[in-house]
Amino acid sequence: MGKYIIGPNMGKDGLFAGNKFPRDIITICQQLGYRPVYVHEGYSRKRPWEYLVDYVHVQSLEKGSDVIFIDQVSSRKSRAMVYSVLNKKHCNIIPLLEDVDPIR
16 A cells, blocks of 8 residues: 555646645655655647646555545546546545635
8 A cells, every 4th residue: 555646747847836835745745754646737629639648657556555645636528537536546545725716
């Protein structure tokens, strides 16, 4: 049983504060022994293979793992895929949310 953190792959040279949260959380979780698994924030019709790449990455997680999911990916398709795979693998999912507009 493994420990994973799923989130967007944010570069260190981000120009806005929106990418600081995922970067910091992934760094902290890595220090706690979680392995990062990156998913795209959205999918382009010009790059349809990105969804398949993300599916393969998430599918590679061990069954019954503890998974922290930074649920800020903008694509509903990505979110649905991640939760579907994790549920089928009976993973313990801890969703992390940031800036939920209705709660602000």
